[in-house]
Amino acid sequence: MIKKLLFAIAFAFSFPIMDSAQTAGAEVEIEDDFEEDGDMIPAPDFTLKDLQGKDVSLTSFQGDWVILDFWGSWCKYCLLSFPNMKEAYAKYHPLGLEIIGIDCNESEEAWRQAVKALELPWVSLYNPGPKGGELAQIYQLQGYPTYVVINPEGYIYEYFLGETPEMYELLRAIYE
Numbered sequence: 001m002i003k004k005l006l007f008a009i010a011f012a013f014s015f016p017i018m019d020s021a022q023t024a025g026a027e028v029e030i031e032d033d034f035e036e037d038g039d040m041i042p043a044p045d046f047t048l049k050d051l052q053g054k055d056v057s058l059t060s061f062q063g064d065w066v067i068l069d070f071w072g073s074w075c076k077y078c079l080l081s082f083p084n085m086k087e088a089y090a091k092y093h094p095l096g097l098e099i100i101g102i103d104c105n106e107s108e109e110a111w112r113q114a115v116k117a118l119e120l121p122w123v124s125l126y127n128p129g130p131k132g133g134e135l136a137q138i139y140q141l142q143g144y145p146t147y148v149v150i151n152p153e154g155y156i157y158e159y160f161l162g163e164t165p166e167m168y169e170l171l172r173a174i175y176e
Helices: 076-095 108-118 130-138 165-175
Strands: 047-050 055-057 065-071 097-103 123-126 146-150 156-161
Touching: 047 123, 065 076, 065 130, 076 097, 076 165, 097 108, 108 123, 146 165, 156 165
Parallel strands: 065 097, 097 123
Antiparallel strands: 047 055, 065 146, 146 156
8 A cells, every 4th residue: 555654664774865845745655564454653752952951752742643843944845834834733732733843954053043033832842963863864854844743642644745735634634
């Protein structure tokens, strides 16, 4: 079964990071042998620092639907996605949706300035390291923005590459 949804973390190879201009609106189609057997891929846990310097782990959000938003202030498609993301957050956060913005490919100071200037209301984490750091490899990022939707049990439910209406349709299906 082909799905644009789960990506296989179990694969032993990684994909190159593409420029965001190459990936805007792109769909990722990956052979999904896991779901046919009823198996789902657990979202790999991580711990990163928030704006206050506190450690935040993905597992602390178990029980909620979570969107991991891999972004950078240098990415124009990421910046263009924020109005829609803010609207979705305002609508669905009271119902249990958490968004975790994970900054990639820039300095901590640039991240802090961007979060403040953009007035991002959700959890914002700094992801150090070149090319998206270790998380880019673990989550096999292929471009920016990348959204990974995680279900309340902590399993990867959907993977979106670029700003796409399908993500907002999924949120409507979950919460409405």
